[in-house]
Amino acid sequence: MPSKPDLFVCHTAYQTFISCIRAMRAAQKPDIVLASGVLPGAGALAARLERSGLFGRVLAFNEQQSHSPLYKNPVLVLLLQHPMHRRHIEKYGHFRLDFARYGRVYFYNDWNELCRYAQDCHAPYILCEDAFSGHTLPNHPWRDRQAARPFYRLRRALGYGYLYWGGYKRTVGIETEDLARTGPWAEHFIPDSKAALFASLTPAEKQRLTAIFVATPLPAAAPKPFLLLTRPYAADGLVPDIDAQLAIFRRVLAGYAAGYTVFIKPHPRDEADYAAAFPDAVVLDKTMPSEVLNVAFPFRFARAVTVGSSALNTLTCADEKLLLPESDYISEEAQADYCRRQSF
Numbered sequence: 001m002p003s004k005p006d007l008f009v010c011h012t013a014y015q016t017f018i019s020c021i022r023a024m025r026a027a028q029k030p031d032i033v034l035a036s037g038v039l040p041g042a043g044a045l046a047a048r049l050e051r052s053g054l055f056g057r058v059l060a061f062n063e064q065q066s067h068s069p070l071y072k073n074p075v076l077v078l079l080l081q082h083p084m085h086r087r088h089i090e091k092y093g094h095f096r097l098d099f100a101r102y103g104r105v106y107f108y109n110d111w112n113e114l115c116r117y118a119q120d121c122h123a124p125y126i127l128c129e130d131a132f133s134g135h136t137l138p139n140h141p142w143r144d145r146q147a148a149r150p151f152y153r154l155r156r157a158l159g160y161g162y163l164y165w166g167g168y169k170r171t172v173g174i175e176t177e178d179l180a181r182t183g184p185w186a187e188h189f190i191p192d193s194k195a196a197l198f199a200s201l202t203p204a205e206k207q208r209l210t211a212i213f214v215a216t217p218l219p220a221a222a223p224k225p226f227l228l229l230t231r232p233y234a235a236d237g238l239v240p241d242i243d244a245q246l247a248i249f250r251r252v253l254a255g256y257a258a259g260y261t262v263f264i265k266p267h268p269r270d271e272a273d274y275a276a277a278f279p280d281a282v283v284l285d286k287t288m289p290s291e292v293l294n295v296a297f298p299f300r301f302a303r304a305v306t307v308g309s310s311a312l313n314t315l316t317c318a319d320e321k322l323l324l325p326e327s328d329y330i331s332e333e334a335q336a337d338y339c340r341r342q343s344f
Contacts, residue, residue, distance in 0.1 A: 004103035005056055006030040009115070011038055013213070013268055013289040014131060015108040016045065020054055020212060021197055024205055029056040031102070033114065037064030040268045041287030048212050061095050063113040081161065086120035089113070099123035110171075111164040119162055124170040132194055132314045135176040140165060140185040198294065198314065206295035213288040214296050221299055222282075226260030227318060228252060229290060229306035232270040238334045246277050248307060248329045253278070256305050256322065263301070265290055267309070293317050 005028045008019035016034065023030050032055045036042035042060060049058045076084070090096045099105060099118065105125040107115050118125055129135050143165040146152065155161050156169050166174045166186045175192040176182045182189060201209075233245045253262060264274045266286035274283045284293075290311040293301075297317055304318035308326035315321060326335065 003028055004101060006104045006106065007033070007097075007099075007102040008106045009033045009035070010108060011035040011112065012108070012131075013039065013041075013045070013287060014291060015128070016049075017209070017213065017289045017291050018108075018128070018194060018197070019106070020049075020052070020209060021201070021205070023054040024208065029054065031055060031057040031059065033059045033061055033097075035063050035112065035114065036060040037062040044215065045212075045287065048215075052208065052212050054208075054212075059095075061093070061114060065093070082120040082159075085116060089117045089120075097121070110166070110168065115164075116162050119159070119168055119170075122159070122170065124172045125168075126173045126175065126190070127166045127171055128175045128192075129177065129194070131310055133177040135174060135189075136178050136181040137185065138183040140183075143167060143185055195314070198291065198316070201295060209292065210296040213292045215285055215288070218284075218296060218298075219282065222261040222263070224260045225299060225301045226257045226262050227293070227301040227304040227315075228257070228262065228264045228281075229304065229309050229311045229315075230264065230266045230270050230272070230274070231307060231309050232267045232272075233330065235269050235271060236338060238330050238338055242272050246272055249274075250277075251329070252305060252307060252324065256303065260302065265293065265311075267311075290315060 006022075006026065008015075008022070008030060010016045010019055010032060016032070016039075019030075019032055023032070032049065034042045034046055036046075039045070046058050046060055049055055097117070099121050105118065105123060106128050107118070107125050108128045109115070109130040110125075110127055115125070146164065146167055156163060156167060159169060162168075166188075171188065173188045173190040174186050175190045177193055177195065179189060179191045228249060230249060233239045233248065234242045239245050239248070262278065262281040263284060264278065264281050265284045266272065266274055268286050270286055274281065291314050293315065294317045301318040303320045303322065304312060304315055305322045305324065306312050307324045307329055312321050312323050
């Protein structure tokens with residue numbers, strides 16, 4: 001009997017990048033779902049994925065137009081939450097997945113509409129790392145807070161409501177970059193090193209990834225190339241506006257980029273106009289994941305700098321990497337407020 005294809009559900013360009021590598025090495029073409037409402041440039045990326053021939057089907061689902069309905073009747077919520085939400089996604093969101101047709105289902109995070117839909121359908125899935133090394137934690141505060149809520153064990157056993165961070169009882173595995181650095185905050189950990197995956201890429205695989213993720217030609221050479229990786233501080237509410245965000249990166253460039261050829265890789269959610277603010281810099285496509293820089297550029301960067309961004313963790317194409325502390329640029333009050341807003 002032929003094996004079933006896998007399914008990847010992606011909310012970021014990084015997650016799509018990982019899925020493409022896995023698809024290149026799969027025995028059978030998997031399917032992929034792009035969360036088009038939160039993934040910048042999803043339409044163009046989906047077209048390039050189609051042309052690549054790596055996937056059996058390339059699907060899109062706009063979560064921003066398919067939010068869960070709010071039911072005021074607590075009895076209905078208690079008894080019918082899952083079938084009502086599933087009906088909402090399929091009838092009003094015009095989206096349907098037959099999870100039984102897949103061998104393995106991969107979610108890179110499980111606190112979203114599509115994963116709630118998978119829980120509605122009682123589908124087993126593997127929880128991957130949302131970002132590089134995202135599960136190598138001594139403990140998981142959000143998972144701990146979820147487990148401390150009333151009736152957690154009963155809810156998990158009966159499948160009532162929605163549970164996240166691998167708490168769903170049909171989570172068959174949780175991937176982690178390094179088991180040795182991962183505390184016992186969950187069960188069924190699966191060691192899966194993305195660093196090793198990146199290191200194993202062949203020249204032919206790098207060429208295919210470049211064709212998918214690099215939409216505009218890259219320069220062939222540059223004297224003393226300097227790379228700035230940005231963060232969307234204004235969008236995240238850590239600074240009052242775009243002007244304040246640009247002021248941060250002006251300070252960075254003034255302090256660390258003198259005499260270099262400046263390349264700027266904006267974060268995918270970054271709305272600043274870096275081409276206007278820094279007309280002498282080469283501004284790269286913000287929709288491609290920063291990991292593509294390791295496989296697409298014909299030269300190495302002399303220096304790469306960021307303020308508080310994890311993107312530097314996977315960058316291997318720079319001779320010098322500088323992670324500047326956010327505390328030098330963002331107020332303690334703004335950081336504390338951001339942490340409160342990120343708490344579930």
